[in-house]
Amino acid sequence: MPKAKARTATAKIYGVVGSDEAEVKRVGAGLAEELTPPDAGDFGLEVIDGCVDNADQGATKIRSTIEALQTLPFFGGAKLIWLKNANFLADSILGRSAAVQEALEGLTDVLGQDLGDGITFLLTATEVDKRRSFYKSFAKNAEIQIFDGIDSTRSGWEEEATEIVRKHAKKMGLQFEDEALVLFVLLTGGDRRQIENELEKIDIFLGKKRSVTIDEVRDLVPLSRSGVIFELGNALAERDLERALQLVRRLLDQGESAIGILLVAILPTIRNLLLAGDLMSRYRMQRPHMPFQFISALNRLPPEAVAHLPRKKDGAISGYALGIAAQNAHQFDRNRLLEGMDACLDANVRLVSSQLDHELVLTEIVIKLIG
Secondary structure: OOEEOOOOOOOOEEEEEOOOHHHHHHHHHHHHHHHOOOOOHHHOEEEEEOOOOOHHHHHHHHHHHHHHHOOOOHHHOOEEEEEEOOOOOOOOHHHHOHHHHHHHHHHHHHHOOOOOOOEEEEEEEOOOOOOOHHHHHHHHHOEEEEOOOOOOOOOOHHHHHHHHHHHHHHHOOOEEOHHHHHHHHHHHOOOHHHHHHHHHHHHHHHOOOOEEOHHHHHHHOOOOHHHHHHHHHHHHHOOOHHHHHHHHHHHHHOOOOHHHHHHHHHHHHHHHHHHHHHHHHHOOOOOOOOHHHHHHHHHOOOHHHHOOOOEOOOOOEOHHHHHHHHHHHHHOOHHHHHHHHHHHHHHHHHHHHOOOOHHHHHHHHHHHHHO
């Protein structure tokens, strides 16, 4: 979600920054059009391309910006100076270079003073080190809009991504079925540009039809490696034997190791089904229609009830995966799941200590679990 400092009537310095490149470019272009003096003609907008290849080029662009800021508009009018797509503000070799840092000190001094009458400055950049003195000083003087992309390694990213998908789909008049929405979010991984591209593709394919089914998402949205792994877990949880076996073969054909498939897709699915089923039984939790409903229910449980649940790197519960499992746990007998855990252990041993065909070993587990 974007963050912004409140707009003031006297604001003359603006910034649009963040890791969401598509949104930074879109909003930056719109703001530049808004800030460009309408009657200034060719002299009303001066664009300085801040995308450079080395430190010398970066320092040169910054000095050009300083020069533009210190040059009064022609004929006593007004002008916008736009330092566009700057890539020398990141925590990188380029951004840390002495030449760039020295030039940025000069720019900081200029921006810290009153700009000349009629001069407005706009900075757009997708990678910015907010710890640097330039950014801290810039943030004090500017109206800044921040558009950071979704970090899919952080807990809760799925819910944020779901809202983005819903928002864009609503604008296009598209309505996702619940399962289709879950799959679309996980396949696009919160990448705004991919979300928009895949929604456009679905929109064109559907024509006048406005509802989106899970089969249409599977047919139209490309499966990444992580997407195939998720779909395998989904197929296991939904007891879809044919699709599960197809996905096992697909992962093997893509060069994934059988041990990897076992430990990353099959075993976690069985474990989550066991955990979700146990929690739902002990605490009389209702089967959720969407994973978020189960996450909300987990958050209402006492700490000791969730202390054993798997965690992410940031320490948060892996609630989304458990929510998906909770939607399907009613289809499995607890004893069968426990047998599936034992089968995973046995398969692990066989995969590393025998010459058995790897696809055969994984097929046996899948059939034992859902056959």
